[in-house]
Amino acid sequence: MAEVVLETRGISKAFGALKASQDISLDLRKGEIHAIIGPNGAGKSTLIAQICGTLQPDAGAVLLEGQDVTGWPARARATAGLGRTFQISQLAMEDSVRENVLLGALGARGTPWSFWKSAKADAALTERAEAALERVKLMEQADVKTAELSHGQRRQLEVAVALTLQPKAFVMDEPMAGMGAGGSKRLTGFLDELRAEAPILLVEHDMDAVFALADRISVLVYGQIIATGTVDEIRGDPQVQAAYLGEEA
Amino acid sequence: MIPERLLNALILLGLIAVPAWALWADEPFTITLATRAVILALAAVGLNIALGIGGLVSLGHATFFGIGGYAMGILAFHAQSYTALEIGPLTLEGTKSMPVIWAVAVVFSALAAWGIGLLSLRTSGVYFIMITLAFGQMFFYFAISWSTYGGEDGLSIYLRNGFPGLNTLDPIQFFGLCFAILCAVLFAKARLMASPFGLALNAARQVPGRVEAVGLNPQRLKLVAFILSGAITGLAGALFADLNRFVSPTMFSWQFSGEIMILVILGGVARLFGPVMGAVAFVMLEHWLGGLTEFWHIALGAILLGIVLFARGGLIGILTGKGAAHG
Numbered sequence: 001m002a003e004v005v006l007e008t009r010g011i012s013k014a015f016g017a018l019k020a021s022q023d024i025s026l027d028l029r030k031g032e033i034h035a036i037i038g039p040n041g042a043g044k045s046t047l048i049a050q051i052c053g054t055l056q057p058d059a060g061a062v063l064l065e066g067q068d069v070t071g072w073p074a075r076a077r078a079t080a081g082l083g084r085t086f087q088i089s090q091l092a093m094e095d096s097v098r099e100n101v102l103l104g105a106l107g108a109r110g111t112p113w114s115f116w117k118s119a120k121a122d123a124a125l126t127e128r129a130e131a132a133l134e135r136v137k138l139m140e141q142a143d144v145k146t147a148e149l150s151h152g153q154r155r156q157l158e159v160a161v162a163l164t165l166q167p168k169a170f171v172m173d174e175p176m177a178g179m180g181a182g183g184s185k186r187l188t189g190f191l192d193e194l195r196a197e198a199p200i201l202l203v204e205h206d207m208d209a210v211f212a213l214a215d216r217i218s219v220l221v222y223g224q225i226i227a228t229g230t231v232d233e234i235r236g237d238p239q240v241q242a243a244y245l246g247e248e249a
Numbered sequence: 250m251i252p253e254r255l256l257n258a259l260i261l262l263g264l265i266a267v268p269a270w271a272l273w274a275d276e277p278f279t280i281t282l283a284t285r286a287v288i289l290a291l292a293a294v295g296l297n298i299a300l301g302i303g304g305l306v307s308l309g310h311a312t313f314f315g316i317g318g319y320a321m322g323i324l325a326f327h328a329q330s331y332t333a334l335e336i337g338p339l340t341l342e343g344t345k346s347m348p349v350i351w352a353v354a355v356v357f358s359a360l361a362a363w364g365i366g367l368l369s370l371r372t373s374g375v376y377f378i379m380i381t382l383a384f385g386q387m388f389f390y391f392a393i394s395w396s397t398y399g400g401e402d403g404l405s406i407y408l409r410n411g412f413p414g415l416n417t418l419d420p421i422q423f424f425g426l427c428f429a430i431l432c433a434v435l436f437a438k439a440r441l442m443a444s445p446f447g448l449a450l451n452a453a454r455q456v457p458g459r460v461e462a463v464g465l466n467p468q469r470l471k472l473v474a475f476i477l478s479g480a481i482t483g484l485a486g487a488l489f490a491d492l493n494r495f496v497s498p499t500m501f502s503w504q505f506s507g508e509i510m511i512l513v514i515l516g517g518v519a520r521l522f523g524p525v526m527g528a529v530a531f532v533m534l535e536h537w538l539g540g541l542t543e544f545w546h547i548a549l550g551a552i553l554l555g556i557v558l559f560a561r562g563g564l565i566g567i568l569t570g571k572g573a574a575h576g
Binding site for chain 2: 052054073074075076078079084086090091092093094095099100102103104106107108110112113114115116117118119120122125161164165
């Protein structure tokens with residue numbers, strides 16, 4: 001079995017009577033894409049928030065490369081090698097595309113405490129930032145104000161910012177959300193290659209993308225993982241069909 | 250529409266030309282007005298680091314202005330009365346040297362900003378506004394009750410403090426000194442805005458979650474911005490006290506906090522020269538309209554309302570034809 005990079009051990013989270021996460025254990029192994037699917041309100045976003053450190057679980061642990069990071073703030077997890085993309089783009093809309101990836105490069109460097117030298121004249125920062133833009137094919141839009149990008153381009157930029165961190169594991173919350181068929185297909189191709197660099201924990205609604213990409217799929221329903229397996233196993237699982245895929249399968 | 254760089258150059262040129270004309274026409278009061286505009290601009294440039302880039306709506310910046318003012322007042326008071334300044338076991342002498350006074354003003358306002366920022370940055374939005382206001386009021390009432398240094402009546406300093414090689418009592422020389430400081434601070438701020446710190450702070454205002462997700466601490470970025478901001482406003486306070494040769498608790502008043510915020514909004518939030526434009530316009534309005542009627546604040550209010558409703562980019566935004574630098 002390939003080396004485990006990211007792992008949750010029995011994490012639980014309740015909001016009052018609502019059990020958003022119940023004893024969730026899953027792992028992400030080197031070289032794979034592990035998709036998490038589930039109907040709306042299944043607790044996918046809550047799970048992601050606990051993995052990335054914006055929400056503390058009531059019980060259980062999150063491990064990154066074997067290290068317990070449960071009590072760590074989100075920024076420490078990012079520094080330790082967790083690169084995330086947001087479901088709703090978290091981009092500095094008033095700034096240029098380049099400035100957004102420069103921020104990522106700055107995060108990778110680990111210190112923003114430079115007050116005099118221009119960020120754009122900093123060769124190391126610029127190289128890292130532009131390399132990420134090249135990879136998602138946004139180099140031509142580098143100097144465009146982010147607010148002027150199309151929705152699909154913003155999704156690409158979202159991935160580019162995570163790339164600048166050169167993380168050990170990616171956590172992507174619906175990277176294809178709202179993308180057109182063409183953009184979705186291109187991004188699918190890109191993620192397919194990306195898994196060789198760092199494994200991806202992928203929350204996605206686009207089933208075509210999930211079935212095309214995932215090495216393993218976990219199905220989350222009412223805060224519980226009801227099944228984990230390969231694409232074929234999940235497709236054939238009667239429990240999953242009943243709970244989630246319904247007539248679709 | 251004027252390109253922004255040209256407009257900035259014109260503002261600076263105007264700030265030189267008016268006192269130069271006043272010198273030639275022997276109108277020292279106009280030079281004093283120009284100096285007042287330059288010092289208020291400096292205070293507002295300071296506020297604009299927190300407000301414009303950091304998005305921190307501080308209604309307590311008079312605190313730092315007042316600390317700068319009292320740094321000058323206290324040091325000069327001990328120097329002119331030949332009394333020792335005793336702080337606990339330390340016995341210090343007062344001073345009439347501007348560079349020393351400035352250094353003290355900057356250090357103490359930075360320290361205050363650090364303490365206030367540390368506590369108030371735990372909140373945001375309306376609570377941040379209220380907590381900064383509360384700190385301002387604390388300092389205000391402390392100054393009022395501090396009878397050693399004049400309490401409510403404030404402190405008069407008979408002679409303007411000195412700067413090596415200059416006769417600071419000559420209005421045009423003092424103006425030149427203040428103007429040089431403003432230019433230096435504007436230059437430093439322009440560098441700051443383009444620096445990695447500026448970039449990160451700018452993002453921390455817009456998307457703190459993203460800044461956190463790349464491994465940086467948005468709160469710490471804002472705290473450092475708040476400290477830099479307070480230090481610059483504190484320096485302006487020391488100069489302001491020297492301009493008037495008088496310090497009083499009104500420098501700490503919340504009305505003054507509001508006034509510097511008005512300067513920033515009037516000129517244009519997050520524009521490098523916004524506060525300068527705002528201060529110039531404010532001093533001109535205060536002088537001309539104030540000469541016509543006691544109720545000139547009504548006109549100021551109307552202008553401000555117009556800007557907030559129709560021209561978020563402030564005067565700079567109107568003149569350059571650009572909208573708000575940000576919402």
